Amino acid sequence: MMLDIDLQSETPIYTQLVNGIIEGIARGELQPSEALPSVRSLAADLGINLHTVNKAYHLLKQDGYVQINRKQGVVIEPDAFPPADAAFKERLAKQLRPLLADAICRGMSKAELEAACAAVFDELRPNEQGGG
Template structure:
């Protein structure tokens, strides 16, 4: 698992960490039940403070993506991830609306937008479809 943190970004480090880990899960590089590095070791690896890592882990725990085991530290949630329920879909729409509004202003059609979405989707499923066949 390769984590890419941009210390200069306006996006908070702990948010970047959360995103990185969720993307790792989506890419199936991080599998259910898999242990995450301890806050100390990850902080050392990234050259950041352990509290920053801790905050990211706690957000992921609260969102249901990881469990924080008493002895083992943090592990990817072994059983189930949170579902795409109505509440989530509403939140997603709230997040997408400004992006789509700007896309429209810049003359991007719905089809172009869907192509971009499709591209990103395919980035997360490289080498998967064949395995089922």
């Protein structure tokens, strides 16, 4: 698992970890039931505090992406990922709103925004057609 952590970023490290792991799942690089590195191991590999990794893992558990147990450690949820329910869609819209507003202020058209979204989708899921 390759995580790109920017220690100089304004984005908290635990958020970067959460986002990186979710992106790994979306890309198919992390599979259901696959074990993630232990808190101690990942913290050492990335040169960060183990409490930061622990916080990221617990947020992923809270959102339904992983299971945490004593025997297996942290594993990608084996059964199903959380659905895109109304609460998720509301959070998505809230997070997209400032990005879209910034893009509109910079002169991007709806077609350009749709193309940018499609390009990111295609990067994450190259073998899947968008639109549906």
